[in-house]
Amino acid sequence: MSNDLIIKDLQANIGEKEILRGVNLSVRGGTIHAIMGPNGSGKSTLANIIAGHPSYEITGGEIWYKDQNILELDADERSKLGLFLAFQYPVSVPGVTVANFLRAAINAHRAEEGKDPKQTSIPVAEFRKLLREGMKALEMDDSFARRYLNEGFSGGEKKRLEILQMTMLKPSMAVMDETDSGLDIDALRIVAEGVNRLAGPSMGALVITHYQRLLNYIKPNFVSVMMDGHIVRDGGPDLALELEEKGYDWLREELAGAA
Numbered sequence: 008m009s010n011d012l013i014i015k016d017l018q019a020n021i022g023e024k025e026i027l028r029g030v031n032l033s034v035r036g037g038t039i040h041a042i043m044g045p046n047g048s049g050k051s052t053l054a055n056i057i058a059g060h061p062s063y064e065i066t067g068g069e070i071w072y073k074d075q076n077i078l079e080l081d082a083d084e085r086s087k088l089g090l091f092l093a094f095q096y097p098v099s100v101p102g103v104t105v106a107n108f109l110r111a112a113i114n115a116h117r118a119e120e121g122k123d124p125k126q127t128s129i130p131v132a133e134f135r136k137l138l139r140e141g142m143k144a145l146e147m148d149d150s151f152a153r154r155y156l157n158e159g160f161s162g163g164e165k166k167r168l169e170i171l172q173m174t175m176l177k178p179s180m181a182v183m184d185e186t187d188s189g190l191d192i193d194a195l196r197i198v199a200e201g202v203n204r205l206a207g208p209s210m211g212a213l214v215i216t217h218y219q220r221l222l223n224y225i226k227p228n229f230v231s232v233m234m235d236g237h238i239v240r241d242g243g244p245d246l247a248l249e250l251e252e253k254g255y256d257w258l259r260e261e262l263a264g265a266a
Contacts, residue, residue, distance in 0.1 A: 240258065
């Protein structure tokens with residue numbers, strides 16, 4: 008099966024508003040692919056649609072991953088297939104501890120992988136060891152595991168938890184929706200180091216951001232620019248540096264002149 012994420016002519020609305028107007032994008036498995044673009048260009052919409060958010064109406068196109076058009080799958084089925092979304096604004100779940108949430112998620116994935124039904128549940132000792140190692144790498148206190156999911160968390164704590172989930176679930180393709188938003192420089196460094204430990208042959212990443220700042224820490228192999236609901240330019244890491252230096256107006260003018 009191919010670990011490439013292939014998006015073909017994707018079109019989508021929310022309510023009566025058209026957001027995506029024919030997105031074509033290929034994210035190679037095992038690589039880091041950044042999407043940059045101004046506010047309102049459709050980047051977060053694309054991330055949510057990949058993950059299976061029900062609020063969007065798909066009006067055309069396909070998304071292929073591991074030989075399946077994932078638009079036909081529910082959100083939990085996409086997760087079990089190896090897709091992961093790090094939210095821009097993670098939601099709180101009062102009454103559910105971080106540890107219980109993570110163990111339930113791991114067990115759901117183990118069941119999908121065809122583990123022996125009698126051994127589907129990860130042993131407590133093994134889970135605790137993995138959890139401690141993950142939290143230590145992200146400089147999280149042990150008490151974090153007993154807190155309710157995202158309840159009262161700072162922006163940096165929420166983003167560290169997203170990376171902790173990624174560490175525990177080991178997806179083959181992670182979609183990161185503006186993970187740098189709301190992070191100070193220390194939290195950004197810690198989160199980026201967590202992503203860099205995971206990225207490689209076994210995990211590709213689609214990193215969505217406004218700014219070069221995040222890409223100083225997470226080095227992309229490829230960069231695409233999204234404007235007005237579709238991809239308007241593809242390139243290498245130098246494209247991100249050019250956008251940081253010039254902004255987006257020059258590209259708008261260039262595209263208008265070519266139209």
